[in-house]
Structure formats: C-alpha cells, structure tokens
Amino acid sequence: MPYWEIFTPENAFTPQDKEQLSQRITSLYTDYAYDLPKFYVVVLFKEMPANTMYVGGKANNNFIRIRVDHIARQMDDPEMRFLCMEVIEEKLAPLVKERGYDWEVHIDETPMDLWRVQGIVPPPPESDIEKLWARENRPVPYELTG
Template sequence: MPYWEIFTPENAYTPEDKEQLAEAITSIYVDYANLPKFYVVVLFKDMPANTMYVGGKPADNFVRIRVDHIARQMDDPQMRFLCMEVIEEKLAPFVKERGYDWEVHIDETAMDLWRTQGLVPPPPESDMEKLWAKENRAVPYEGAS
C-alpha cells in the first residue's frame, strides 16, 4: 500500500481540498502502478501553530509529507526520479502554488510485512490483484492468510 501522512498547518486545507489532494495522490498509483484504489491511504494531520519547527524555529507555513511504499518497490534510480517528479507535479497545486514550504520523502517496507483485512495481498500484476482493483476491496483467495 502507499501510505501518506501529510502534516499541515492547521486549517491549511478545506475538506474539499483534502479530498482533491487524496484523489490526486491515488491517481499516481492507479495510473502509473496499476494498484487498486483502496491500497492508497492518505492521512492528514493538522498541526496547531508552534508545533512544527524547522531549523529550531516555528514553521507555521510548512507541509511535511511522509510516504511509505509497500505494494511496489523502486529499485531503479531512474524510476525513483520519475516517481518523485510525478509526486511533485501532483503536489504543486496544494503546496507550491499556495506558497507553502514543503518536504516529502518515501520509505519502502518489504511487502511480506503487510496485510490488508488479514489477507496477504496478491502478487503484483497478478489476476487476483487485478480482481482486487476491479472490486476495490480485498477478496479472499487461497493462500491469502
């Protein structure tokens, strides 16, 4: 799963903004990695004033994004570069174009350390994963637990 935590200044985004950004993030994984939509989780954390510090100083105009990739790994440096370019493009209307300072990083977790609905996710690009994408939910299958 791609799991995103987005730390933002309090009231930086409306509920509509959050939904649009979550949809933009989801589209990255659906369009470029063929992942089921439900794999993508986005958590917004509104930070009250004087709770985020950069360089020891309050950073009340700062958006920090932490991403964890599990469903796919990126071993190729060019793929990593392209991924970061797409992410920056999708984020731009929500950070850059609104005048926020921002930072984003990606960690990658081994797929065998992940379960969803208690099931082992199917192998990437498998027929079962395609079924999960079509159904937009985890579907039990033999060998999934």
C-alpha cells in the same frame, strides 16, 4: 499500499482540498504508474497546531511535511525513483507549492511480507488476484499457493 501522512498547519486545506489532493495522489498509483487497487492508497491528513512544527530549530507555521510509505511496489531503479519524485511534486504543486507553502516529502519502502489487508496477505503484484482486487476495489479472500 502507498500510505501518505501529510502534516499541515491548521486549516491549510478545506475538506474539498483534502479530497482533491487525495484523488491526485491516488491517480499517481492507479492511472500513472502501477494500476494498483484504489483502496491500497491511504492518505492521512494531520493538522498541527501553531508552533508545533519546527524546522532548523524554529517554528514554521507555513510548513507541510509529507511522509510516504510504499509497500505494494518497490522502486529499484534510480531513474524510476527520480521520475516518481517528479510526478509527486507535480501532483502536490496546485495545493502546496502554488499556495506558497514550504514543504518536504520523503518515501520509505516497506517489504511486502510485512503487510496485511484485513488479515489477508496481499496478492502478488500484477497477478490475476490483484487485478480482481482492483476491479472490486476491496480485498477478496483467496487461497495462498507456494
């Protein structure tokens, strides 16, 4: 699962902005790189009251902090990691950069064996079961083998 937490100043995004950004983020994983099930992509917006985000010891009420956790796929290749970060910047630009916000983003990678979806072990990457999950856009119980 790609899990995104986006910490923003209060009222930085309208509900429509949040939906648009969530769709842009989802497309990164479903159309651009991995063809993951859409429901794998979770985006959580956290609005921060004024004077609660500090950068360098000073309140910054124009700052957006983005924390991403990749679980469904890992990026072992430095070129792939660089490309991923470039595409993320492209996806964020219309709603973050072009609106004049300061921002920072980072990605952590969690091992797949530390992940469950509704109590189900997610299927192996690119397996027939994962493709079924993508088509159904929901977890489908299956029998573990191996």
